[in-house]
Amino acid sequence: MRKQFRFKLVMALLLSGLLMAWGAGAALADTGTGVATGGGGAGAQQLTLQQALSMAMATSPSLISSSYGIDQAKNKVIQQTEPITGLSNLTFTPSGNTSTATEGAFNTLVAANLSWQQAQKANQAGQDTVTYQVYSAYYTILQDEEALNAEQQSFNLEDLTQRVTNLEYQVGYTSQDAVVQENQKYAAAQATLATDQASLDTDYQKFNQLVGLATDDRPVLTDQPTFAPLVIGSLDAEVSRVLASDVNISNAQNTVTEHQEGMTIVSQDPAANAASADTLGEAQQNLVNEQNNVSQWERNTYYSIQNLESSQDSLQQALTTAETNLQMYQVEYNVGIATKIDLETAQSSLTSAQLALLKNTVSHQLDVMTFETPWAAGV
Secondary structure: OHHHHHHHHHHHHHHHHHHHOHHHHHHHHHOOOOOOOOOOOOOOOEEOHHHHHHHHHHHOHHHHHHHHHHHHHHHHHHHHHHHHHHOOOOOOOOOEEOOHHHHHHHHHHHHHHHHHHHHHHHHHHHHHHHHHHHHHHHHHHHHHHHHHHHHHHHHHHHHHHHHHHHHHHHOOOOOHHHHHHHHHHHHHHHHHHHHHHHHHHHHHHHHHHHHOOOOOOOOEEOOOOOOOOOOOOOHHHHHHHHHHHOHHHHHHHHHHHHHHHHHOEEOOOHHHHHHHHHHHHHHHHHHHHHHHHHHHHHHHHHHHHHHHHHHHHHHHHHHHHHHHHHHHHHHHHHOOOOOHHHHHHHHHHHHHHHHHHHHHHHHHHHHHHHHHOHHHHOO
């Protein structure tokens, strides 16, 4: 009986000593392979979302090119106007039988004018695309940092559990199989932490390229995503608005218009007239397909947004519960009722709840952006 009592006493003292020394052990673990680091550091640049957007707009190669494209398209319209004017000062739209020269010059002018209009719309669409890319890249880093924080908490808990298991084995309180299993869990947690760190580094490089920073810069991103429920009067009305604004639909519509204008002039070659009719029919079908695809995308995205909004309240409640639990375990730990493992488990649950809410908020905000400007997301 005395031996059993002494064994339990020794076991309690050993575990107590380990848990009291956990702070030093965790610090040691953080300086090894399980290091979680995000943006920041001494003198790190702080960057708001608006600042990042302005930097990306100013350095975007596609926007710079498209601005030149607008000027080039405008100049082509001016150049193509001269041949038309030279044909007896033609100031009307030719139709019916006309000369080959007039037909060719007019068709070229129509194409040039549509290209100019499309270049202007493409530039605006390009700005929408850059905006979406910046928001997405900015929020991806915030999610990466939160995921890394959650994984660090999980690793801390696993590190503590491994230490306890090894100690229990040394005093004969658990089996070698339990130690092997715990060591495997520890290695897996360590590998996941390293993977999350690599993902953060990669996404920082993508973000830096987008806004024109050096590859190894690690700016501190200061803005957080906001959650604002999508409020619309009518889904059909919103779909119609997008169909009227979508640059890809506009491009398809311009192609139809170009072929329709060309059909007003009757060629002297019947085969050419038949070919033109077929080309027009194909362009019209492409326009219908594009409209149907965008319309379906809009409706699917709307219902996805609704699902995200329905999840927001439950995720917020889960976060509140996790915060309360951590506070409770902190008090219990301070008075010796709860263990360090209990406290670390509560902290890990809190960071997981924070990550889940952040992911839902980001997904919702980006989905709202794609609902309003689907072309910005490449739809």
